Amino acid sequence: MTIPPERPAVASPQGAPPAARQSQPRGGPPGGRRSADMNGDGSILEVRGLTIALPAGGDRRSAVHEVSFEVGRGEIVCLVGESGSGKSVIAQAVMGLLPRLLPVTGGRIVLQGEDITHAGAVRLRQLRATRMSMIFQEPMTALNPVMTCGDQIDEVLQQHTPLSAPQRRQKVLDIVREVLLPEPERMVASYPHQLSGGQRQRIMIAMALVLDPVLLIADEPTTALDVTTQAQILHLILQLQRRHGTGVLFITHDFGVVAEIAHRVAVLRLGELVELGPKAEVLQRPQHAYTQMLMASVPTLRVDARPLDAQAPVVLRVRGLDKTYDDRRWFGQRRTVRAVKDVNLEIRRGQTLGIVGESGSGKSTVARCIVRLIDPSGGAVELNGDDIAHLPARRLRPLRRRVQIVFQDPYRSLNPRRTVAEALVEGPVNYGLARASALQRARALLEMVRMDASAMERYPHQFSGGQRQRICIARALMMEPELLVADEAVSALDVSVQAQVLSLFGEIRRRLDLAMLFITHDLRVASQVCDTLAVMSRGEVVESGPAHQVFGNPQHGYTRALFAAAPGRDFAFASTPGRDVTSGAAPS
Amino acid sequence: MLKFLARRLLATVPVLVVVAILVFLMLRLTPGDPAAVLAGDAASTEQIAQIRATLGLDRSIPEQFAIWIGHLLGGDLGQSYYYKTPVTTLISQRLEPTLSLAALTMTLAVLVAVPLGVLAAWRFGSWLDRGLMAFSVLGFSVPVFVLAYLLIWLVSLKLGWLPVQGYQRIADGVGPWLVHLILPSVTLSVIYIALIARVTRASVLETLGEDYIRTARAKGLPETIVLKRHALANAAVPIATVVGIGIALLIGGVVVTESVYAIPGLGRLTVDAVLARDFPTIQGVILLFSFVYVLINLLVDLSYVFFDPRIRY
Amino acid sequence: MNDSARFEQLSIESASIAAPPPSAWARVRRNLSVRIGTCVLGVLVLIALLAPWLGTVDPSLFDPASRDLLPGQRGEITTLDGETIEHRFWMGSDSFGRDIHSRVIYGTRVSLIVGVATAAVALAFGVVLGLVAGTLRRLDGPLMRVMDGVMAIPAILIAIALVAMWRGSLPTVVVAIAIPEIPRVTRLVRSLVLSIREEPYVEAAISLGTPTALIMWRHILPNCIAPLVVQGTFICASGILTEAILSFLGVGLPPDIPTWGNVMAEGRAQFTQYPHNIFFPGIFLAVTVLAVNILGDGLRDTLDPKMARRV
Numbered sequence A: 001m002t003i004p005p006e007r008p009a010v011a012s013p014q015g016a017p018p019a020a021r022q023s024q025p026r027g028g029p030p031g032g033r034r035s036a037d038m039n040g041d042g043s044i045l046e047v048r049g050l051t052i053a054l055p056a057g058g059d060r061r062s063a064v065h066e067v068s069f070e071v072g073r074g075e076i077v078c079l080v081g082e083s084g085s086g087k088s089v090i091a092q093a094v095m096g097l098l099p100r101l102l103p104v105t106g107g108r109i110v111l112q113g114e115d116i117t118h119a120g121a122v123r124l125r126q127l128r129a130t131r132m133s134m135i136f137q138e139p140m141t142a143l144n145p146v147m148t149c150g151d152q153i154d155e156v157l158q159q160h161t162p163l164s165a166p167q168r169r170q171k172v173l174d175i176v177r178e179v180l181l182p183e184p185e186r187m188v189a190s191y192p193h194q195l196s197g198g199q200r201q202r203i204m205i206a207m208a209l210v211l212d213p214v215l216l217i218a219d220e221p222t223t224a225l226d227v228t229t230q231a232q233i234l235h236l237i238l239q240l241q242r243r244h245g246t247g248v249l250f251i252t253h254d255f256g257v258v259a260e261i262a263h264r265v266a267v268l269r270l271g272e273l274v275e276l277g278p279k280a281e282v283l284q285r286p287q288h289a290y291t292q293m294l295m296a297s298v299p300t301l302r303v304d305a306r307p308l309d310a311q312a313p314v315v316l317r318v319r320g321l322d323k324t325y326d327d328r329r330w331f332g333q334r335r336t337v338r339a340v341k342d343v344n345l346e347i348r349r350g351q352t353l354g355i356v357g358e359s360g361s362g363k364s365t366v367a368r369c370i371v372r373l374i375d376p377s378g379g380a381v382e383l384n385g386d387d388i389a390h391l392p393a394r395r396l397r398p399l400r401r402r403v404q405i406v407f408q409d410p411y412r413s414l415n416p417r418r419t420v421a422e423a424l425v426e427g428p429v430n431y432g433l434a435r436a437s438a439l440q441r442a443r444a445l446l447e448m449v450r451m452d453a454s455a456m457e458r459y460p461h462q463f464s465g466g467q468r469q470r471i472c473i474a475r476a477l478m479m480e481p482e483l484l485v486a487d488e489a490v491s492a493l494d495v496s497v498q499a500q501v502l503s504l505f506g507e508i509r510r511r512l513d514l515a516m517l518f519i520t521h522d523l524r525v526a527s528q529v530c531d532t533l534a535v536m537s538r539g540e541v542v543e544s545g546p547a548h549q550v551f552g553n554p555q556h557g558y559t560r561a562l563f564a565a566a567p568g569r570d571f572a573f574a575s576t577p578g579r580d581v582t583s584g585a586a587p588s
Numbered sequence B: 001m002l003k004f005l006a007r008r009l010l011a012t013v014p015v016l017v018v019v020a021i022l023v024f025l026m027l028r029l030t031p032g033d034p035a036a037v038l039a040g041d042a043a044s045t046e047q048i049a050q051i052r053a054t055l056g057l058d059r060s061i062p063e064q065f066a067i068w069i070g071h072l073l074g075g076d077l078g079q080s081y082y083y084k085t086p087v088t089t090l091i092s093q094r095l096e097p098t099l100s101l102a103a104l105t106m107t108l109a110v111l112v113a114v115p116l117g118v119l120a121a122w123r124f125g126s127w128l129d130r131g132l133m134a135f136s137v138l139g140f141s142v143p144v145f146v147l148a149y150l151l152i153w154l155v156s157l158k159l160g161w162l163p164v165q166g167y168q169r170i171a172d173g174v175g176p177w178l179v180h181l182i183l184p185s186v187t188l189s190v191i192y193i194a195l196i197a198r199v200t201r202a203s204v205l206e207t208l209g210e211d212y213i214r215t216a217r218a219k220g221l222p223e224t225i226v227l228k229r230h231a232l233a234n235a236a237v238p239i240a241t242v243v244g245i246g247i248a249l250l251i252g253g254v255v256v257t258e259s260v261y262a263i264p265g266l267g268r269l270t271v272d273a274v275l276a277r278d279f280p281t282i283q284g285v286i287l288l289f290s291f292v293y294v295l296i297n298l299l300v301d302l303s304y305v306f307f308d309p310r311i312r313y
Numbered sequence C: 001m002n003d004s005a006r007f008e009q010l011s012i013e014s015a016s017i018a019a020p021p022p023s024a025w026a027r028v029r030r031n032l033s034v035r036i037g038t039c040v041l042g043v044l045v046l047i048a049l050l051a052p053w054l055g056t057v058d059p060s061l062f063d064p065a066s067r068d069l070l071p072g073q074r075g076e077i078t079t080l081d082g083e084t085i086e087h088r089f090w091m092g093s094d095s096f097g098r099d100i101h102s103r104v105i106y107g108t109r110v111s112l113i114v115g116v117a118t119a120a121v122a123l124a125f126g127v128v129l130g131l132v133a134g135t136l137r138r139l140d141g142p143l144m145r146v147m148d149g150v151m152a153i154p155a156i157l158i159a160i161a162l163v164a165m166w167r168g169s170l171p172t173v174v175v176a177i178a179i180p181e182i183p184r185v186t187r188l189v190r191s192l193v194l195s196i197r198e199e200p201y202v203e204a205a206i207s208l209g210t211p212t213a214l215i216m217w218r219h220i221l222p223n224c225i226a227p228l229v230v231q232g233t234f235i236c237a238s239g240i241l242t243e244a245i246l247s248f249l250g251v252g253l254p255p256d257i258p259t260w261g262n263v264m265a266e267g268r269a270q271f272t273q274y275p276h277n278i279f280f281p282g283i284f285l286a287v288t289v290l291a292v293n294i295l296g297d298g299l300r301d302t303l304d305p306k307m308a309r310r311v
Helices: A088-095 A121-127 A149-160 A165-178 A183-191 A196-207 A227-244 A255-261 A277-284 A289-297 A364-372 A393-398 A420-430 A437-449 A454-458 A465-479 A495-512 A523-529 A547-552 A557-565 B002-028 B034-039 B045-055 B061-073 B087-122 B127-141 B146-158 B174-208 B209-220 B224-263 B264-275 B278-308 C003-009 C025-029 C034-047 C100-135 C137-152 C153-165 C170-197 C200-207 C212-223 C227-251 C259-272 C278-304 C307-310
Strands: A042-051 A064-074 A076-081 A104-111 A132-135 A217-221 A247-252 A266-268 A272-279 A314-327 A335-348 A352-356 A378-381 A403-406 A483-487 A515-520 A532-535 A538-548 C073-078 C082-088
Touching: A042 A088, A042 A247, A064 A076, A064 A104, A064 A247, A064 B224, A076 A088, A076 A255, A088 A104, A088 A132, A088 A217, A088 A247, A132 B087, A149 A165, A149 A196, A165 A183, A165 A196, A183 A255, A183 A483, A183 B087, A183 B146, A196 A227, A217 A227, A227 A247, A227 A557, A247 A255, A247 B278, A255 A277, A255 A393, A266 A277, A266 A289, A272 A277, A272 A289, A277 C307, A289 A495, A289 C082, A314 A364, A314 A515, A335 A352, A335 A364, A335 A515, A335 A532, A335 A538, A352 A523, A364 A403, A403 A465, A403 C200, A420 A437, A420 A454, A420 A483, A437 A454, A465 A495, A483 A495, A495 A515, A515 A523, A515 C212, A523 A547, A523 C212, A532 A547, A532 A557, A538 A547, A538 A557, B002 B061, B002 B278, B002 C137, B002 C153, B087 B127, B087 B174, B087 B224, B087 B264, B127 C278, B146 B174, B146 B224, B146 C227, B146 C278, B174 B224, B174 C034, B209 B224, B224 B264, B224 B278, B224 C153, B224 C227, B264 C153, B278 C137, B278 C153, C003 C100, C025 C034, C025 C278, C034 C100, C034 C278, C100 C137, C100 C153, C100 C170, C100 C212, C100 C227, C100 C259, C100 C278, C137 C170, C137 C212, C153 C170, C153 C227, C170 C212, C170 C227, C227 C259, C227 C278, C259 C278
Parallel strands: A064 A272, A076 A247, A076 A266, A132 A217, A217 A247, A352 A515, A352 A532, A403 A483, A483 A515
Antiparallel strands: A042 A064, A042 A104, A266 A272, A314 A335, A314 A378, A532 A538, C073 C082
16 A cells, blocks of 8 residues: 655645645745744754643652653644643643643743743743744633623733734734634624634634744644534644744644644653654654554544445334424524434444434434434334334333443443442343343453453442443443444544444444444544445435445535545554454454 | 513513412411401401401402402502501501611622622632631621621620611611611621622632633733633623522511611511511512512523623624 | 643543542541531530530529529529529529520520421422422423422511411421422422433433333432532521521510520510620520531532532
């Protein structure tokens, strides 16, 4: 397999084909900067031997230990790691935003030749927004809800410049235009709640870049956004970065994003830097075992055909599924929302159907209707011939065991006050199985999900997210269902844990010959796991068919736009040859 | 926004209806003949019969309710058989002292409590913060009347600075009016200072933990601006809420304070009416207080429109 | 996120099984507020239990010759058998010649009983109503409107009116004080039920075929206990206070039952000359309510941190 040439460009917004890329010189951008603004080695940010302590009682002594890296002018350095790796802490340390609980106990942070490791509050305030800026993850909560967007950008100018009010207003409008927000005058007068997630993130970027800082720190800025919006924001950041020559320290856990925009990559693990280098080196020829393991865990966007048994019996058939929410109030408008419109699906035994879509597409609603956690407004849901869509509770109960669900959030899927054993046997005991037999089955299933039987007597809080998710899978399997529904079941997991759980799903499906319905917004995961695929948008299925067909040759405009927006989609990550993540042969 | 206002207004209607029903039922639940109870212990059989006729007590319950509501909406709260005057007259006579006391207390409470609460939140974990928390627990634990007597003993009896009891109407001079109200309002305000300061502190703390505060700091804004423009502006809604609740709770506190300081207000009226089993007056006062409570909550809700643009648009 | 939340986020994913956090009980026991509150209340309970042996006489005894004695003075008192004995009036006597010390000590019993009983009644009814409101959607609307209506009437007025109607006795006073507290408990339970119902583990239980009643018992109620315990202590404090106010105003328990409020009510006329009538019961009252409130604060900080940040 040939390795495609390095392509730091990102796909352009919906519809249009990706533009040809020009490499921009890394010299000084227009607007002139003094060469004394760089550190001795030409970098604008230098972190050397940084160590930040954790308060007593944590799982380790330091949040960050002896981390060193630089960010050069006009360079994008991605700081990647799984949760708990300390990447956010480093970002906050640079900005001086660390809480008192987390003191810097060693090392230096040097910004444009100035050591700011223990800078005073006044100096830090002077540097923020003028030399270094930060944008955060959740645009919903990162903006003050009671101030207009314009005022929030204006604040930055008021604080750091002597400009007059009309001058500031002009600058605000200019930067709002530059972040490609339509109708700048209206945007400036709007409140954050009137804007969409992507628009809010653009406002944040505007606030951060209005004074043209040399360093932009981006802490997972696109994690909370939809795929298509994410692509737009990444493209915007790239554009602005190139135009102003800003150095960017980009924090993320998504390797697709790294592949899309990074120049250099730093890999963190539990507070330590394990690998640092140019993107191609780290992602395709990783040296450290941990990085190698991470690269192997990233699901690839495969488009090769998988054999499908067309003769297998149909386990689930959904016809004309409809769900309408009617918000009736005494006074005020009646809001009718059609969350699901006329959806048709089919899953055969031993096969996995994936439903992909962005938020608000209705995919979760479909899953819940199938499991009857929500009552459908119309249509039929046939499980092995029995239509459960409109059955009353009593008649539904015996049929519930046939379809089971695994949820997204492993931290809320188990009652914290009940042991694992109690959680596992609850289901079968409801249907009359003797407790002793149920416990026996529970032990066997724990083994199948590769957990130690000693877990039975423990409480959920003693397990990690990945382990909890396995317990939830075991709980679902205790009922011996015919259909297993996974509602974003791996979305909340780190990439390495995600790979393990995905391989577990694959193994279970094969051993038990289960039919599976896999809901996800992550295209990589979908391509890894699914045999057939349905793409949903605004409550409707816009395209469906065998996975390789939908991925390889998407017909509908929305599908094409969705796939085009997937970050790093043409990038081939390093993988151990011959390793198939879905075969379940990987170690846990 | 207009829809929000209209909806809030309409939401008060069911509450008022429930209050009316509850007050109506209260009398009917007394053991004994409601007419005799209403007439008082010293009434003659003719008087009792007359009451029965006026209120239609021989008719069905829903009809009685309708008659009673009819009187209510016409402004007729019945006749006090103890004072031999219409209840509405009694109330209007006693309104000024209670209003004065309430207004003074609340103003004092808000002016002291909100800044204290904000300060405590800003200096979280400091001695000031902990001191305030300790004081606030003390504040709403010590009963009003105990504190009242303590202050009277200290300030009036030992130091002789202020009069012990009594009330002076404004019409007779603002000076004496104020002087007589200082001790009562200080006594009563202690509870509300404790309560409001607590909740203010809690909501400012919660606001300070929000993401947009981090953004504001990341923009290089000084702490005072972060506090004022970002934290307080968002904490205004819960603070307004608790001030509203405080005003509502005030009504209960007024009863005791007026009793101790011999202020001839609505609180004293209620107690006297209860001791004399003067039901028309009891009913009238309860209805009035409940109506005021609902009104205040409505005003607080409407104030949200001013504080929170998410409601405006 | 504040400091502690950020710290929590940092200590999350570990490869090995993490050590279990200290159980709730241990946290509760270590909390200073809980310790202080419990200690003081413990002393008060002891006083209440050991009343007959703490230098007291029957609280209803009086002797006209021993009227208005100052604290510490000696005087005589006539027992039920007609005997006249010498007695030191540690807290002085009232205008009838009754021993304030005895009345205050025995009054401790009444106050504690009223406090606990009020909390029990309010919680019992509130939990039931809250569960109903949270699960039966059709009853939710009307029920909450009624609760709003009850909350609109000032609590003390409801209590006064009810006691006036039913004539004061211990059960009626308890019920009269508890009724205005019920709506708040109902609201709390209702909002807890509504929020816990949204949790994925409750949805999992539904899809596992667990019947609704069992879900309520096994998944919802246990997670309600902590906030209810905290609320209960505050109701207890409020109950003790309200009973004292009612007695003080003369609309509470009958005067022959010794309660702190009654003692103060009887002494108010001579306050300027004999303040001891008011101060001794007042101090006991203040200390008791304070102790309960401090206990409640401590419980809330350890058991229900979410509520802690709200109030």
